Amino acid sequence: MELNLPPHGLPGLLLTVCGPDGCGKSTLEAGLLDRLASRGVTPQVLIQPSAWWREDPRVRSTMVAGPRSLDPLALALFALADRVDQQAHEVLPVLAAGGTILSNRYLLSLCAHFLTTREIDQALLTPLYRQLVAPDLMVVLDAPTPVLLDRVVRRDGPDPRRWDQQPEFVARNREAFLALARANGALVLDTTRPAPEVLDTVWDRVAPLLPPGAPPREGR
Ligand SMILES: Nc1ncnc2c1ncn2[C@@H]1O[C@H](COP(=O)(O)OP(=O)(O)OP(=O)(O)O)[C@@H](O)[C@H]1O
Numbered sequence: 001m002e003l004n005l006p007p008h009g010l011p012g013l014l015l016t017v018c019g020p021d022g023c024g025k026s027t028l029e030a031g032l033l034d035r036l037a038s039r040g041v042t043p044q045v046l047i048q049p050s051a052w053w054r055e056d057p058r059v060r061s062t063m064v065a066g067p068r069s070l071d072p073l074a075l076a077l078f079a080l081a082d083r084v085d086q087q088a089h090e091v092l093p094v095l096a097a098g099g100t101i102l103s104n105r106y107l108l109s110l111c112a113h114f115l116t117t118r119e120i121d122q123a124l125l126t127p128l129y130r131q132l133v134a135p136d137l138m139v140v141l142d143a144p145t146p147v148l149l150d151r152v153v154r155r156d157g158p159d160p161r162r163w164d165q166q167p168e169f170v171a172r173n174r175e176a177f178l179a180l181a182r183a184n185g186a187l188v189l190d191t192t193r194p195a196p197e198v199l200d201t202v203w204d205r206v207a208p209l210l211p212p213g214a215p216p217r218e219g220r
């Protein structure tokens with residue numbers, strides 16, 4: 001599924017990190033923050049979905065297949081509304097001012113979720129997805145399904161009702177991310193490789209995108 005998102009055309013930089021739960025997004029984000037700081041860049045860090053979506057009681061219930069789960073199309077439209085609003089208020093103003101954004105999850109996470117559940121007709125939403133701008137760098141992190149499951153259970157404790165703890169869901173979600181990454185030119189990295197190696201590979205793609213004049217990181 002090719003998204004064909006429009007370029008933002010603004011002086012700033014939009015970096016996004018996506019992938020299934022437990023793939024290592026937050027770990028990479030922490031490393032990137034450190035590297036960016038060493039080049040004098042303090043990015044605006046965004047988490048998608050935002051608290052507006054995440055803390056909604058019906059969304060929370062939906063995530064554990066609880067009572068009054070949201071209709072899938074309603075869930076998708078709410079997730080998209082969240083992204084569109086975040087773009088208007090938190091992404092575009094920063095890019096327009098020449099700033100850098102580091103987004104933990106982006107549109108690919110929304111698409112991957114519904115490619116996984118197969119609950120909605122993606123063709124319905126594709127034109128709306130194009131309201132969102134293309135990142136300057138899209139990273140998709142991956143790991144084998146048993147590794148992802150193990151990381152999430154170790155971190156959060158077992159809760160078999162959660163979609164990110166169901167082996168079939170996680171396996172399909174992973175495939176959805178990989179297919180989207182292939183179709184949309186994302187940099188895919190296997191996080192069974194040590195975290196510093198993953199960071200080095202991503203940094204090699206980020207560093208040339210930074211504005212000239214930023215001081216090089218010592219020792220590199
Ligand atoms: N490259 C890596 N090698 C080994 N372990 C890793 C790597 N990256 C992350 N991990 C480990 O995997 C676990 C999950 O990582 P992290 O919280 O960064 O994932 P996440 O994608 O942000 O998860 P979620 O989306 O569920 O919040 C952590 O215990 C972390 O230490």
Ligand SMILES: Cc1cn([C@H]2C[C@H](O)[C@@H](COP(=O)(O)O)O2)c(=O)[nH]c1=O
Binds near residue numbers: 048113164
């Ligand atoms: C619809 C939709 C779902 N997700 C998923 C991916 C994660 O399982 C959760 C986000 O919560 P977490 O605390 O970061 O695990 O929701 C998504 O990210 N985006 C979506 O649009």
